[in-house]
Amino acid sequence: MSLSILIAVLSGIGAGYFLLPTTNSSSIGIIIDIGLMILLFFVGIDIGRQKDVLDKIKKVGVKALLIPLAVTMGSIVGSMTAGLFLKMKINESGVIGAGLGWYSLSSTMLLAEGYVELSALAFLANVFREIAALIIIPLVAKHIGKLEAIAPAGATAMDTSLPVISKATDPQITVISFITGVSCTIIVPIILPIILKL
Amino acid sequence: MVVTTLIKYLGILLVGAIFGYKDMIKGKIAHNLDIIQTVCLLFLLFVMGITIGINEEILSNIFTIGIKAWIITIFTIGFSILFVYLVKRFIVLEEDSVEP
Numbered sequence: 001m002s003l004s005i006l007i008a009v010l011s012g013i014g015a016g017y018f019l020l021p022t023t024n025s026s027s028i029g030i031i032i033d034i035g036l037m038i039l040l041f042f043v044g045i046d047i048g049r050q051k052d053v054l055d056k057i058k059k060v061g062v063k064a065l066l067i068p069l070a071v072t073m074g075s076i077v078g079s080m081t082a083g084l085f086l087k088m089k090i091n092e093s094g095v096i097g098a099g100l101g102w103y104s105l106s107s108t109m110l111l112a113e114g115y116v117e118l119s120a121l122a123f124l125a126n127v128f129r130e131i132a133a134l135i136i137i138p139l140v141a142k143h144i145g146k147l148e149a150i151a152p153a154g155a156t157a158m159d160t161s162l163p164v165i166s167k168a169t170d171p172q173i174t175v176i177s178f179i180t181g182v183s184c185t186i187i188v189p190i191i192l193p194i195i196l197k198l
Numbered sequence: 199m200v201v202t203t204l205i206k207y208l209g210i211l212l213v214g215a216i217f218g219y220k221d222m223i224k225g226k227i228a229h230n231l232d233i234i235q236t237v238c239l240l241f242l243l244f245v246m247g248i249t250i251g252i253n254e255e256i257l258s259n260i261f262t263i264g265i266k267a268w269i270i271t272i273f274t275i276g277f278s279i280l281f282v283y284l285v286k287r288f289i290v291l292e293e294d295s296v297e298p
Contacts, residue, residue, distance in 0.1 A: 012247015044214020078277025124267035
């Protein structure tokens, strides 16, 4: 999967550079907007099919929802802090952390809003987050804490990172991880436009 | 602007969730949901690549952007771990232990 993602982006860059150098970016914007809608619709289906999410939350307790909240706040504050060092505008740096590792949504949403360079940065930073998460989750679980091991995953805590978290922690943390991933997936499209307009 | 974007994205997500919850997607589409999502995602990433490819300014700055991205990633992960640690320490553990 990661190889096909790399190939898709690189061949797009090649196509843009060599074949379509004079393409009007506003016509691309419409394509992206439609593609984004389709993608979100299918993600929605995935969430809807997890009928036991509410039961799981009831079982663990509503305070399990504090974890996605902490992950979201931490991600945004973290990227804003990095933005201070990089001399970026606070809304533009914050929005990258608000992607919560969901690189396809954060980058295409920013592109749809007309931010080309920020979209590229959001794409890279959130891809890096997903890769880095897979590597450091076992380390965080071992040296800091099992609950903290969910934090690097962000929105991927329900899919890509879930097997790694499950292996590094225990069944209860795995359930909280899943809840965190679902919540983060719902939070990203809500919080991203809000942070961007700060 | 913020509100319309928000309603648009959240609305689509919600419509999808209702379709999924009520099992309204059946047959071939339900079986190939993963493939449809993957194709859609790869297509979007391809188009995103195009927007980068036609932008000389981004192409010439790609290494700077990559370094910036790593710095942001490190801070993002670090602070999210810190915030979960604080929640665990000051809120969750006061009531009763989540972590056995």
